[in-house]
Amino acid sequence: MKVTHNTAAGTFTLTGKMWSNTYPLDQLDAWLAFYRRQRDEHPKSGNSYDKGIAGLGRCRHSSRPRPADQLALRAEGQAGACVRVLGRWAEAVSRGKG
Structure with a gap:
């Protein structure tokens, strides 16, 4: 998953292989918590959530x-x-x- 943000617009975008959604920056922490929870609750997924979690973490840091x-x-x-x-x-x- 790719994560980008637009500080001026106050949004971030999550982009998967076949989908893309844009959300307000104030929802970033909720999505980060969601993907961490998904990783913890579905260990068979391996490291499939790691890229998205890292991207959201970078976005969170860089949007401050x-x-x-x-x-x-x-x-x-x-x-x-x-x-x-x-x-x-x-x-x-x-x-x-x-």
Whole structure:
């Protein structure tokens, strides 16, 4: 499973071989818990859940607020997205969560 995220849109996307779904970033922890539970409850699946769990973990880490200079580099050249991301980071810093 492939996991990508769009911080500016506030979403992440799970993509399997034949399917793809996009969810709000605030649901990421629930999906991470779901796939960990699936792995634990279905040991015969071997390591089939490991890639998705690792991807969700990376997405979770990389979707957290970062210093402004890193956010600007990750805005992929989209000025509007950069402004929204920096605004969210500034809000998080002002709340003491940055």
